[in-house]
Amino acid sequence: MDLNIKNVESNNNCAPERFSGQNFKRWQARMKFWLTTLGIFYIIDAPSIPDSKEEPGRTHALKVQKEQDYLCHGKICSRLEDNLFDIYYQIPSAHDLLYALEKKYSTEDVGLEKYHMGKYLDFKMIEGKSIIDQTHELQHLVLELNQAGIPIHEKFVVAAIIEKLSNSWKIFGLYLKQKRETISLDDFLVSLQKEEKTRERDIILKPPSSDFQAKANVVLGQKPKFKKKDFQKKSNNLGPNQKIKKDKSKVECYVCHKNGHYARECFQRKGKKGKSFEGQVNMTIGGDSTASRGEPESGGRVTKKDASVAQVCGQGRVDLKLTSGKVLSLHGVLHVPSSGRI
Secondary structure (H helix, E strand, O other), rough: HHHHHHHHHHHHOOOOOOEOOHHHHHHHHHOOOOOOOOHHOOHOOOOOOOOOOHHHHHHHHHHHHHHHHHHHHHHHHHHEEEEHHHHOOOOOHHHHHHHHHHHOOOOOOEEEHHHHHHHHHOOOOOOOHHHHHHHHHHHHHHHHHHHOOOOOOOOHHHHHHOOOHHHHHHHHHHHHHHOOOOOOOOHHHHHHHHHHHHHHHHHHHHOHHHHHHHHHOOOOOOOOOOOOOOOOOOOOOOOOOOOOOOOOOOEOOOOOOOOOOOHHOOOOOOOOOOOHHHHHHOOOOOOOOOOOEEEOOOOOOEEOOOOEEEOOOOOHHHHHHHHOEEEEEEEEEEEOOOOOOO
16 A cells, blocks of 8 residues: 555656646657556557447456546646646547647647747857856757757757857867867866866966055055035146246345345355356456456446446446457446446
């Protein structure tokens, strides 16, 4: 008794899913396996036994056949969805029931064949997902095509997987293409699995970048945020070679205590020499050995270059001896008691 219960439970575990109108060939194959384990699949293709009252043995065989057919018919109907059960349970025999289902839904699988072929051709592997998982998805599409009566050779499957690899796997795929020996699908999947494990290990063992090491013990502060309404760019209206001019009218020199120049520009500063003129090239300015002065005439005041006023001590002629040997005479030269010139 216990053995029979265990057999019934194991047979129920082999039962296929309920048929909803799709993937009929898959459901048909599973149904055949299940009915075979139950020992009643033979009744579908068994020839009918004519009824004869003269032969009691034939009558008993006919009774057993009807019981087996009724049991097989009930098992098939139990694996149909409710909407299909309401349509097909009225068909009396198991043979006629399977024939009606095959006639109806095997023709619809022809359209699914084109659908599966399109999915197979459009399949592309993407980054960020396990290459093995994506390969299994492609193999599943191949199995669906095989079940639909479209067998695909193993070599073609391997070549298709190589062509559908993502960009980061293109070099590895090119390496497999250049191999002269034929590689089986199982060996190809093992190679993909090894390569994926190696890449995962390299990512784990990869050292951090130099930028990260440089910032290991550095506390980065937040940069000041400027609001657009508070931050306004000032323009100085200067060209690329222009300089900012400073007003010296209010600047007081701490050497001569006069306005208009800085102390570093003052002629009265100790060790400061007057600026030479462009016209003094090839001239010598010095003592009496190179220049002679006329008789001075005193009187009046003059304003010097630095805007200071000086008393004129005299006026006369100055003879300058040039390095060429010639003499240059300057008339009307004013003499003032200052180290600078006017």
